[in-house]
Amino acid sequence: MRALFANKMHVIFLALGALLVFFLAWPLFKTVTASSPALLWETLLEVEVRNAILRTFYASFLATTIAFVLGVPLAYMLARTEFPGQELVQGLIDLPIVVPHSAAGIALLMVFGRRMWLGRLFERVGIRFVSNFPGIVIAMLFVSLSFLVNAAREGFEAVDPRLERVARTLGASPWQAFWRVSFPLAWHSILSGLILMWARGLSEFGAVVILVYHPMVAPVLIYERFESFGLDYARPVAALLILICLAVFVLLRLTARKRGVV
Amino acid sequence: MNILAQNALVVQELAVNLGDFYLQDFNLAVAEGEYYVILGPTGAGKTVLLESIAGLHPVEGGRILLAGANLVAVPPEQRGIGFVYQDYMLFPHLSVAQNIAFGLTLRGEPKSVIAERVAELAQLLGIAALLHRAPRTLSGGEQQRAALARALIVKPRLLLLDEPLSALDPETSLSLQRELARLHRELGTTTIHVTHDFEEAVALGDRIAVLNEGRLVQVGAPEEIFRRPATEFVARFVGARNIFTGELQHLDNGYSHLQLPALEIAVLTELTGRVHASLRPEDIVLSEEPLHSSARNCFRGRIVEIAERGMHIAVTVSLPPEFTCVITRRSLEELGLHVGREIYLSFKASAVHIFGG
Structure with a gap:
C-alpha cells in the first residue's frame, strides 16, 4: 500500500491500468444489473434456458473428462520424457489457443462430418456429431484441451523425478510410483487445469455453432435470441450465464487458494 | 572375497550412456556387510553410478551382480536396493x-505391523517425536534421518547413500556421520556411500574407492589411499596424508594425547573419545639427533621404504606405526638415508589434524 503513490510513474501506470479494469468490469456489471432479480429467476425457469445451461455444463464436463483420461498421460510423457517430435506435439497442444474457433469448427467438420469416413464410422456405432450432443462435446474438447494438458504438464514438471526413483527403490512399480507420488503431487495443477478447461468449454461459441446449432448450448441461445428478438431478450440469459460462471470461478479461486495453488 | 555371499555386490564392465554423461567398462566389488565409500570430486558421475546400480537408468552393457545374480534386467522395485539422496x-x-512406512504400505502389510516397524525405526534414528509432522517442517538433519528410516524399513540388501551428509551444516553432518557408523554396526547392511569429503570417507569407510572421470583409480583401506596414493590425481585430490585412528586421552598443558596402538602422540583438539588423525608428510621433519623445540612429538624409528615421488622422495619410517614423510633429494643425500637405518622423526602437535569417528 505504502508504495502505491510512491512516484509519478506509479500514478500514471495506475491510471492506465484502471482504464482497462474499468473496461472489463463495467459491461459485465451493466449486463448483470440491467435485469431485475425477478426477471433473472423467471428466465431461469424457462425450460429452453435451463436445458441449454444444463446441456452446456454437462457437455463441458464430458469434454473435460475425456481430456483428463487422454490428456494427463500425455502431459506426463511431455514432462518426463524426450521423444522425437515432442516440440511438434507441444506446439499442436497450444494451437487451439490461437486458431479462430469458427475455423476449429470447420476443421472438426472435415473429419467428423457426416460424409467423412470417421464421421460415418462413428455413425455406424450410433454416435452422430453434426447437429447432435456429441458434436458439442468434441467442439469443446478441441478448443479447451490445451488448458488441461498444459496445467498437468507444468504440474508434473514441478515434481522432482527423483521422488519417483526413491519410490521405485522402495518397491513401487511405475504405476504405483505414478499414483502414489507424481499424481498426488501434481494434483493441484491438474485440478486447476480441469476447472479452467471446464470453464473455457462452457463459454465456447464459435466451434460449437459450426458443428451444432441445435440442440443449443447457452452461448448459442444468447446469440439466437439476440439475432431473432434483440438485446432485451438476450440480456437476461447473458446475465445468468455471467453470474453462474462468476460464481464457479470465485469458488475455484477460493478452493485453489486454500490448497495453496494460484 | 566371496562374490556369492548373500549381499555382496559386483559390478562388471558396466556401461551407462545418458547423453551428457557416460560410464564405460566400470568395475566394482563390495563385500557383504562392507561399508564402501566412493570418494570423488563433484561431477565425477557418482550419482549416475549409484542410480545405475539401483536400476534407475538403463544400462548399455555389463553386469550388476548381487549375491551372484545378475540384476541388469531386474526392475528397481525388485532389486532390494535402498537409496538415499543428498537432499x-x-x-x-x-x-x-x-514416508517411513511407504515401502511397507506398498507391500500391503497389516497396519499394526507397519505402525510397529515405523516406531522401531523412528526410535533407532531418534525421530520418534517427529512422526506426525510434515517433512518440510523438519531440519535438514531430521529429514535425512527420516529418509534413512524410509530406506531401511524394507530391509534392503544393499544401501546406496548419495552424498548423504553434504547438504547438512558441519555439526549436524558430524552427528549424522556417527549415526551412520552406529547403524552400520548394528544392522550390518552392505553400504555404498559416495562423497567428496575425505574426512567422511576415512571416518566411515571400511574401504575407500577413488573415482575420477568415470573410473575407480584406487581402491583400498583409508590409510592405504592416503599414505600411498596410486596416481597423481589421487594424491592431489585427497592430498597424501598419514592417517591414524585412536583414543583421545586426558588433557595436559593444553595438549591432548592420542593413544594409538603402539604410540602416544600430543595433539591439539577439543574432541574426545575415538577419533581419526591425519598428518601431512611434509609436516614431518627427519633428523639424526632428537629435536626438542616447539615440535612436541619426537620419536625414533627405522626406515622401511624410500620411494621417488616426482620431485620429492617419500620416506616411510616405522616406529611402529608407519609414518610417511616427504623430503627433498638434497636432504636425502645430506642425511645419508637408506632402508634399515634408524632416524628421529618430529612433528608439531598442531600439525596433526583431528577429526571425528
Whole structure:
C-alpha cells in the first residue's frame, strides 16, 4: 500500500491500468444489473434456458473428462520424457489457443462430418456429431484441451523425478510410483487445469455453432435470441450465464487458494 | 572375497550412456556387510553410478551382480536396493510416518505391523517425536534421518547413500556421520556411500574407492589411499596424508594425547573419545639427533621404504606405526638415508589434524 503513490510513474501506470479494469468490469456489471432479480429467476425457469445451461455444463464436463483420461498421460510423457517430435506435439497442444474457433469448427467438420469416413464410422456405432450432443462435446474438447494438458504438464514438471526413483527403490512399480507420488503431487495443477478447461468449454461459441446449432448450448441461445428478438431478450440469459460462471470461478479461486495453488 | 555371499555386490564392465554423461567398462566389488565409500570430486558421475546400480537408468552393457545374480534386467522395485539422496527426497504430501512406512504400505502389510516397524525405526534414528509432522517442517538433519528410516524399513540388501551428509551444516553432518557408523554396526547392511569429503570417507569407510572421470583409480583401506596414493590425481585430490585412528586421552598443558596402538602422540583438539588423525608428510621433519623445540612429538624409528615421488622422495619410517614423510633429494643425500637405518622423526602437535569417528 505504502508504495502505491510512491512516484509519478506509479500514478500514471495506475491510471492506465484502471482504464482497462474499468473496461472489463463495467459491461459485465451493466449486463448483470440491467435485469431485475425477478426477471433473472423467471428466465431461469424457462425450460429452453435451463436445458441449454444444463446441456452446456454437462457437455463441458464430458469434454473435460475425456481430456483428463487422454490428456494427463500425455502431459506426463511431455514432462518426463524426450521423444522425437515432442516440440511438434507441444506446439499442436497450444494451437487451439490461437486458431479462430469458427475455423476449429470447420476443421472438426472435415473429419467428423457426416460424409467423412470417421464421421460415418462413428455413425455406424450410433454416435452422430453434426447437429447432435456429441458434436458439442468434441467442439469443446478441441478448443479447451490445451488448458488441461498444459496445467498437468507444468504440474508434473514441478515434481522432482527423483521422488519417483526413491519410490521405485522402495518397491513401487511405475504405476504405483505414478499414483502414489507424481499424481498426488501434481494434483493441484491438474485440478486447476480441469476447472479452467471446464470453464473455457462452457463459454465456447464459435466451434460449437459450426458443428451444432441445435440442440443449443447457452452461448448459442444468447446469440439466437439476440439475432431473432434483440438485446432485451438476450440480456437476461447473458446475465445468468455471467453470474453462474462468476460464481464457479470465485469458488475455484477460493478452493485453489486454500490448497495453496494460484 | 566371496562374490556369492548373500549381499555382496559386483559390478562388471558396466556401461551407462545418458547423453551428457557416460560410464564405460566400470568395475566394482563390495563385500557383504562392507561399508564402501566412493570418494570423488563433484561431477565425477557418482550419482549416475549409484542410480545405475539401483536400476534407475538403463544400462548399455555389463553386469550388476548381487549375491551372484545378475540384476541388469531386474526392475528397481525388485532389486532390494535402498537409496538415499543428498537432499532427502521425502514425499512432501506425506507425513514423516507415512514416508517411513511407504515401502511397507506398498507391500500391503497389516497396519499394526507397519505402525510397529515405523516406531522401531523412528526410535533407532531418534525421530520418534517427529512422526506426525510434515517433512518440510523438519531440519535438514531430521529429514535425512527420516529418509534413512524410509530406506531401511524394507530391509534392503544393499544401501546406496548419495552424498548423504553434504547438504547438512558441519555439526549436524558430524552427528549424522556417527549415526551412520552406529547403524552400520548394528544392522550390518552392505553400504555404498559416495562423497567428496575425505574426512567422511576415512571416518566411515571400511574401504575407500577413488573415482575420477568415470573410473575407480584406487581402491583400498583409508590409510592405504592416503599414505600411498596410486596416481597423481589421487594424491592431489585427497592430498597424501598419514592417517591414524585412536583414543583421545586426558588433557595436559593444553595438549591432548592420542593413544594409538603402539604410540602416544600430543595433539591439539577439543574432541574426545575415538577419533581419526591425519598428518601431512611434509609436516614431518627427519633428523639424526632428537629435536626438542616447539615440535612436541619426537620419536625414533627405522626406515622401511624410500620411494621417488616426482620431485620429492617419500620416506616411510616405522616406529611402529608407519609414518610417511616427504623430503627433498638434497636432504636425502645430506642425511645419508637408506632402508634399515634408524632416524628421529618430529612433528608439531598442531600439525596433526583431528577429526571425528
